[in-house]
Amino acid sequence: MKFTAEQIAGILEGTVVGDSNAEVSKLAKIEEGTNGSLTFLANPKYKSYIYKTKASITIVNSDFEPEEELSTTLIKVDDAYGAFTKLLEYYNQIKLNKSGVEQPSFVSESATIGDNIYIGAFTYIGDNVTIGKNVKIFPSSYIGDNVTIGDNTIVFSGGKIYSDCIVGNNCVINSGAIIGADGFGFAPNEKGEYSKVPQIGNVILEDNVDIGAGTTIDRATLGSTVIRKGVKLDNQIQIAHNVEIGKNTVIAAQTGIAGSTKIGENCQIGGQVGIVGHISIGNNVKIQAQSGIGRNVKDNEVLQGSPALTYGDYNKSYVYFKNLPKIVKNINEIEKKVNGDN
Numbered sequence: 327m328k329f330t331a332e333q334i335a336g337i338l339e340g341t342v343v344g345d346s347n348a349e350v351s352k353l354a355k356i357e358e359g360t361n362g363s364l365t366f367l368a369n370p371k372y373k374s375y376i377y378k379t380k381a382s383i384t385i386v387n388s389d390f391e392p393e394e395e396l397s398t399t400l401i402k403v404d405d406a407y408g409a410f411t412k413l414l415e416y417y418n419q420i421k422l423n424k425s426g427v428e429q430p431s432f433v434s435e436s437a438t439i440g441d442n443i444y445i446g447a448f449t450y451i452g453d454n455v456t457i458g459k460n461v462k463i464f465p466s467s468y469i470g471d472n473v474t475i476g477d478n479t480i481v482f483s484g485g486k487i488y489s490d491c492i493v494g495n496n497c498v499i500n501s502g503a504i505i506g507a508d509g510f511g512f513a514p515n516e517k518g519e520y521s522k523v524p525q526i527g528n529v530i531l532e533d534n535v536d537i538g539a540g541t542t543i544d545r546a547t548l549g550s551t552v553i554r555k556g557v558k559l560d561n562q563i564q565i566a567h568n569v570e571i572g573k574n575t576v577i578a579a580q581t582g583i584a585g586s587t588k589i590g591e592n593c594q595i596g597g598q599v600g601i602v603g604h605i606s607i608g609n610n611v612k613i614q615a616q617s618g619i620g621r622n623v624k625d626n627e628v629l630q631g632s633p634a635l636t637y638g639d640y641n642k643s644y645v646y647f648k649n650l651p652k653i654v655k656n657i658n659e660i661e662k663k664v665n666g667d668n
Contacts, residue, residue, distance in 0.1 A: 356376060357372070363383075376396065388403060431451075440460070443462070465483050471490070477496070485499045501539045504541075507545065538560045554573040576594055584604075586603050608623055614628075614630035
C-alpha cells in the first residue's frame, strides 16, 4: 500500500518540504533507506546519513535546516521520533486490519462473538466462550471452553488460552504463548512416586497486558493466577500457578517465577531472573539480569547476583571477587612472614 508525502503529513500534522507527491510503501532506518521507503531523523549523531539516504521521504524535527543538498523529501514535525512511532502504530493497524471468520475453523454454537471480529483459519473456539468487539484471533489458535476475551484484544497465530481463563481489553498474546496450562503440582506418596494434584483454578489477564511469544502462564491450583493491568511480559517467560504480578511491571525474557509468589507494581525484572515460590516482592523493585531471588523483597530495592544482594553491595563485593587471587597471594605472603618471624 502506497502513501504520498502529502498524505503522511496530513496524518502527522506536519509540513512537506520537497515533492508532496513522493510515494512510499515501506519503512527503513535512515542509513538503509532505499527508493520508495520512509525514514526519520531524530538523533543528531545520524545527521550525516540524511545527505546520503536514498529514502524517498524523511521525517525530521521542525527546526532541522539542511547544510547540504538533499535528494529526500522532508516532512517537518514537532517531534520526529514521536511522529515516526505514531506512523508505526498506524501502519500496524493497517497491516492487522482483518475481519471475518476464515475456514476451516470451528466456532461453538454456544460462543458469543462481538462485532468486527477476525478468526483465522484452523482456529478452535470452545463452548460458552465470550469474545468482545474488534478482537483478532489469528490462524491455528485455541480458545478453550468458558474463556472470556475483552474488546480490542489480539491473539496471534498459535496462541492457546485454556478453559475458564479471562483476558481483558486491549491485550496482546503473541504466537506460541500458553495461558492456563496446568500448574506444576504433584504430591509424593510413600513409594516415592508422584501423583498429580488437580489444577482447577484459572488465569486472569487484566486490561492492556502484553504476553510475549512462547511465554507460559499456569492456571492456579485453586483461585487465580493474576496478571494485573499494564503488565508487559517478554518472550519465553514461565509464570507458575497462583503467582500475582502487580500493574505496570515489566519482565524480560527467560525469567522464571515459582508458584504463589506475589510481585508488586511498577517493578522492572531483567532477563534470566529466577524467583522462588511463596515470597513477596514489593513495589518499584528493580532486579538485574540473571539474579536469583530467594527471599522477600521490600519496596524500592535494587538487586543483583545469585543469591541476590542489594545493587550497591553486589558491586562492592564484585571488586573484591575480581581481585581474589591477588588478595589470597598477599595473605599467603603475610602468613609466611609471620611464620618466619616465629
